[in-house]
Amino acid sequence: MIDIRLWKIGQKLPSEYELAKYFNVSRETLRAAIKLLEQEGKLLVKHGIGTFVIKPLPMIPSRLEFLQSIGTMIKLAGLTEDDNKEMIGEMACTTEWASALNIAEGSKVVKVERIRYADGEPVAYSINIMPKDLVGDIFERLDFSGSLFGFLEVHCKIQIARADTELLVPLKQDKYVGRLQVDKEAETPVILMKQLHYDEQNKEVLYSFDYLRNDIFNFWIRRERK
Numbered sequence: 277m278i279d280i281r282l283w284k285i286g287q288k289l290p291s292e293y294e295l296a297k298y299f300n301v302s303r304e305t306l307r308a309a310i311k312l313l314e315q316e317g318k319l320l321v322k323h324g325i326g327t328f329v330i331k332p333l334p335m336i337p338s339r340l341e342f343l344q345s346i347g348t349m350i351k352l353a354g355l356t357e358d359d360n361k362e363m364i365g366e367m368a369c370t371t372e373w374a375s376a377l378n379i380a381e382g383s384k385v386v387k388v389e390r391i392r393y394a395d396g397e398p399v400a401y402s403i404n405i406m407p408k409d410l411v412g413d414i415f416e417r418l419d420f421s422g423s424l425f426g427f428l429e430v431h432c433k434i435q436i437a438r439a440d441t442e443l444l445v446p447l448k449q450d451k452y453v454g455r456l457q458v459d460k461e462a463e464t465p466v467i468l469m470k471q472l473h474y475d476e477q478n479k480e481v482l483y484s485f486d487y488l489r490n491d492i493f494n495f496w497i498r499r500e501r502k
Contacts (some may be wrong), residue, residue, distance in 0.1 A: 384408035465490035
């Protein structure tokens with residue numbers, strides 16, 4: 277009914293009781309269906325107000341064997357990218373970061389945090405850590421925005437060639453998960469992509485944590501039987 281525009285964008289749906297009666301299902305079954313449509317970004321549930329049809333953002337597909345920046349994935353999906361820098365600063369390297377980047381614990385790193393938007397809606401939260409010795413004071417001297425890969429290539433002569441990637445499901449209590457919840461009453465699914473990036477000589481140059489809305493980003497890989 278949504279797909280054929282019988283229910284139009286912005287329209288408020290009938291009550292739960294009316295819908296359950298119309299479809300001849302239990303109210304529990306109806307609630308489960310509405311929850312799925314909400315997770316797919318087709319419905320917006322405002323508790324105490326009603327359920328509304330909304331225009332979903334397109335799914336952003338990406339094959340895991342291809343290394344692409346988040347900005348590139350957003351643009352390839354035909355969406356307009358924007359970002360909001362939460363912080364850019366210098367700090368001491370933690371034990372985890374030091375182990376990943378193969379540098380001494382406590383040495384200086386540059387940390388960049390920002391929210392990524394697609395067509396004005398928050399879809400990703402990125403945390404990037406780079407050794408200070410590699411990037412110097414470039415983030416202090418120049419205004420950074422857009423592609424981090426491109427920025428490092430142009431201004432630091434760092435060409436990111438490959439990455440080791442781990443996909444995780446972050447806890448709901450994770451504060452960065454909360455930054456991507458468009459509707460505080462709903463639970464937008466989020467995945468965490470933890471990545472260690474290398475240059476052409478396999479030197480560790482960038483450690484990143486990308487929190488991605490799973491209703492927007494879709495990752496897949498083709499597996500072949502040997």
